[in-house]
Structures are given as structure tokens and as C-alpha cells.
Amino acid sequence: MEYTLFPLCEYAVTVRFASYIDEAVNDIVHETAARLQGERKEGIKEIVPAFSSLTVYYDPVVAGNYADVCAWLRENIGSTGQAARHSTRTIVIPVCYGGEFGPDLADVARFHGMTEDEVVALHSSGRYRVYMIGFSPGFAYLGGLSPRLATPRRPVPRTTVPAGSVGIAGGQTGVYPLATPGGWQLIGRTPLRLFDPHREKPSLLSAGDIVEFRRITAEEFARWREEHDDGRH
Template identity: 90%
Template sequence: MEYTLVPLCEYAVTVRFASCIDEAVNDIVHQTAVRLQAAQKEGIMEIVPAFSSLTVYYDPLVAGNYADVCAWLRENIRSSGQDACRLTRTIVIPVCYGGEFGPDLADVARFHGMTEDEVAALHSAGRYRVYMIGFSPGFAYLGGLSSRLATPRRTVPRTTVPAGSVGIAGGQTGVYPLATPGGWQLIGRTPLKLFDPHREEPSLLSAGDIVQFQPIGVEEFARLERGT
């Protein structure tokens, strides 16, 4: 696949493959990220994959200037034969739908002419791909939401969304890893910690992972939250 190199700032360059959200393009993004990480150029500080691009952050005093980094990128990016890939993980996230945990579930159900149980069943039946991590630490943008559940954001965002809240915004779904402001439609909550700075890997989810949601009841939520 063709790509363009775009300077992001004096210490970062973006590799842009397309301008759309597409699973095949996202595959190439992650494959390229793996290939660049394996190349191990001194001075490359971080490689951050996004929907259809990735950004390489570097130390100009070590890796060289923009032209030097671009030369390295061209040498290690191939437009075909993208055979490198990371091991795909499937992460199961338990979710208690509705009630105090999903205050917008009823509104989402009315918007689509469904019952709350139908919305929860359809949402938990999906298989979701982590396209990228962004917005806040550990926040995974998930693709794969059924078009039958696509719902506009709230007209008035909440000033605080509880950590673990599962929401829908347009054609995407996601989980708030931290308590932050947000305007997604909240349909449930998970007791899992999606981001913990004290873990070796702070973010539970990584770009390229597959997520499946598992419905649980209030008692199970409380048990998992206690860690028992």
C-alpha cells in the first residue's frame, strides 16, 4: 500500500496510509508498527499506531534529523508483503448493562425501537477490534459495532463519566478507563481496571486486540470489583 510521510513536529513524523477507518488499512498500520519496532533504530522513542496512520517519535540528537528518519522509514516500510504481525489477543470484558451502570441504555433502546435486553444482547454478541488507544490513557476505540446500535453522542456531555463505563458514540463503542468528562451514551459498566499505572503494562487493551463483552449481573459485578 502506498503511504506518505508527514512531519508532525521537530521530533515526530507521521506515516499516513489512508484517510478512512478500514480494517485492512488498520492491519497494515499494525504490521508496519511491528516491523519498525523490530528494526530497532537508536533514538526512536515511541511508535504510536492510529486508525490509518502511525506516528514515530524520535530524539533528533540520536536518531538524526527529519530526513534521516524518513530515509530509515522508507527502508523499513514496504508497500506489499506486509507479513509481520503481533500476536492477536482476545480480551473478554464483563459488563453489567443498564440500571445505575448504564443510565443511557433506555434512551439507546428507544432510539432504535428495541428493548434494553435486545440492545445488551446485540452489543455483547459483537466482536470488536481495538483500532487505536487515545483520548485518555488506556481508552480503546473499538470498531465492529452493529449498525443497528449506532447512536449519536449525547447533546450535553457529562462532566464526569465513571471509570469502567461502556458507551456508544456514532458507529463506535468503547470503555472509559478513567473517570473523565465524556459525551458517549452509557449502556453499562465493567468492574475491570482498564488502566492501572502500577501494572507492568498499564493499559489492559492494546491496538490490534479483539474485545468481547460478557453480560453479568449486579452481584457478579460486586464480586469482581472486590476481586474475590
């Protein structure tokens, strides 16, 4: 696949493979990121994959200037062709839908002319790909939402969305790992902690993972919290 290089700032280069979101393109992004990690040279600080591009952050004092880093990229990207399928993890996320945990579920159901149970059944039957992590620490942008559930964002964002909230915005679904402002339509909440700075790997999800949602009851939600809560919120 063809690609283009351009400077994101004075210490970062972006490699763009396409201008659209596509699973095959995202495979190439992650395969290339893994290849660059394997050939990482001194001064390369971070390699960040996104939907259809990746960005390489570097120390210009150590790695060289923009032209030097571009030369290293061209040497190691080469002709990408079709990306090899890399191993993926499947993460099952329990979700309590509706009620206090999903205050917008009824609105989403009305918008689509469905019952709340139909929305939940459709949402929890999908398999979702983590295309990238962004917005806030550990926030995963998931692809694979059924077009039948695509719903506009709220006209007025909430000033605080509780951590663990599961939402829909346009053609995407996602989980808020931290309590932040947000305008997504909230349909449920998970008791899982998706981001914990005390863990060796703070973010539960990584780009390339597959996510499945499993419906649980409010009682199961409370029991999960009691069994797994270590006092950090």
C-alpha cells in the same frame, strides 16, 4: 500499499497509509509498526499506531533530522503489500448493563425502537477490534459495532463519567478506563480496571486486540469488585 510521510511536529513523523478506517489497512499499520520496532535505531523514542497511520517520535539530536528519519522509514517500510496476519489476544470484558451502571441504555433502546434486552443482546454478541489507544490513558477505540446500535453522542457531555463505563458514540463503542468528562451514551459498566499505573503494563488493552463483552448481573459486579479490588480507585 502506498504511503505518505509528513512531519507531525519538529520531532515526529507520521506515516499515512489511507484516509479511511478499514481492518485490512489497520493490519498493515500494526505489521509495519512491528517491523519498525524490530529495526528500531537509536534515537527513535516511540512508535504509535492509529486507525490508518502510525507516528514515529524521535530525538533529533540522536536520530538525526526529519530527512534522516524519513530515509530510515523508507528503508524499513519498503513495499508493504498485504500485511501478514499477526497473533491477537481476545479479551473478555464483563459488563453490567443498564440501571445505575448504564443510565443511557433506555434512551439508546428508544432511539432504535428496541427493548433494552435487545440492545444488550446485540452489543454483547459482537467482536470488537482495538484500532487504537487514545483520548485518555488506556482508552480503546473499538471497531465492529453493529450499525443497528449507532447512536449520536449526548447533546450535553457529563462532567464525570465513572471509570469502567461502557458507551456508544456514533458507530463506535468503548470503555472509559478512568473517570473523565465524556459525552458517550452510557449503557453499562465493567468491574475490570482497564488502566492501572501500578501494573507492569498499565493498559489492559492494546491496539490489535479483540474485545468481547459478557453480560453480568449487579450481584456479580459487586462480587467481582470485592474479590479483585486492592484498594486503588
